[in-house]
Amino acid sequence: EAGVAQSPRYKIIEKRQSVAFWCNPISGHATLYWYQQILGQGPKLLIQFQNNGVVDDSQLPKDRFSAERLKGVDSTLKIQPAKLEDSAVYLCASSPISSNTEAFFGQGTRLTVV
Amino acid sequence: AQKITQTQPGMFVQEKEAVTLDCTYDTSDQSYGLFWYKQPSSGEMIFLIYQGSYDEQNATEGRYSLNFQKARKSANLVISASQLGDSAMYFCAMREPPGYSSASKIIFGSGTRLSIRP
Numbered sequence: 391e392a393g394v395a396q397s398p399r400y401k402i403i404e405k406r407q408s409v410a411f412w413c414n415p416i417s418g419h420a421t422l423y424w425y426q427q428i429l430g431q432g433p434k435l436l437i438q439f440q441n442n443g444v445v446d447d448s449q450l451p452k453d454r455f456s457a458e459r460l461k462g463v464d465s466t467l468k469i470q471p472a473k474l475e476d477s478a479v480y481l482c483a484s485s486p487i488s489s490n491t492e493a494f495f496g497q498g499t500r501l502t503v504v
Numbered sequence: 505a506q507k508i509t510q511t512q513p514g515m516f517v518q519e520k521e522a523v524t525l526d527c528t529y530d531t532s533d534q535s536y537g538l539f540w541y542k543q544p545s546s547g548e549m550i551f552l553i554y555q556g557s558y559d560e561q562n563a564t565e566g567r568y569s570l571n572f573q574k575a576r577k578s579a580n581l582v583i584s585a586s587q588l589g590d591s592a593m594y595f596c597a598m599r600e601p602p603g604y605s606s607a608s609k610i611i612f613g614s615g616t617r618l619s620i621r622p
Binding site for chain 2 (some may be wrong): 395423425431432433435438445446479481483491492493494495497498500
């Protein structure tokens with residue numbers, strides 16, 4: 391079974407530029423999560439999709455961050471414009487709807503804003 | 505609001521010794537799930553073990569066991585016979601029960617960095 395795929399693995403951009411991350415979850419997983427993990431901290435949930443609908447985006451900075459999940463499969467997370475404090479690893483995860491299962495994580499995208 | 509607390513930022517343990525990583529949680533729900541993940545320096549999040557709030561037995565997976573004390577709201581991870589490869593960040597996480605959206609989210613603690621000495 392293929393795991394969660396993310397790209398790119400690394401990205402360096404200047405502040406005020408825009409950037410996009412892509413995630414392909416495990417086939418059949420209805421729930422998709424985007425987490426932001428700042429160095430030395432635990433992952434913070436940015437947005438959660440169930441199929442192609444948003445179920446939680448309470449911690450997404452909506453003035454600069456956006457995300458979509460077209461057709462309930464792949465997802466993209468965009469930052470525009472980026473700030474220095476956005477430097478972090480962006481983790482995508484997916485899980486079945488069942489509430490007693492773990493989330494499966496991708497390798498993450500390490501973003502550096504200079 | 506639900507919350508996960510890991511009070512040990514870092515720990516050093518001698519190889520082959522057992523180690524306990526602490527985790528406490530706060531929730532008013534009766535139904536929830538608790539997880540532990542390992543994150544090596546390479547960055548991937550590796551699932552280790554799961555405990556459901558209604559499970560009467562402590563979960564075990566190989567060298568990993570979860571010491572679940574529901575009344576104390578603690579879910580400590582025990583690693584027996586530690587190995588050099590166990591050096592990593594360890595995160596405790598909780599899955600909240602489904603709400604109006606019928607989906608549940610997973611929240612994480614701040615993590616514990618475990619270093620195994622040879």
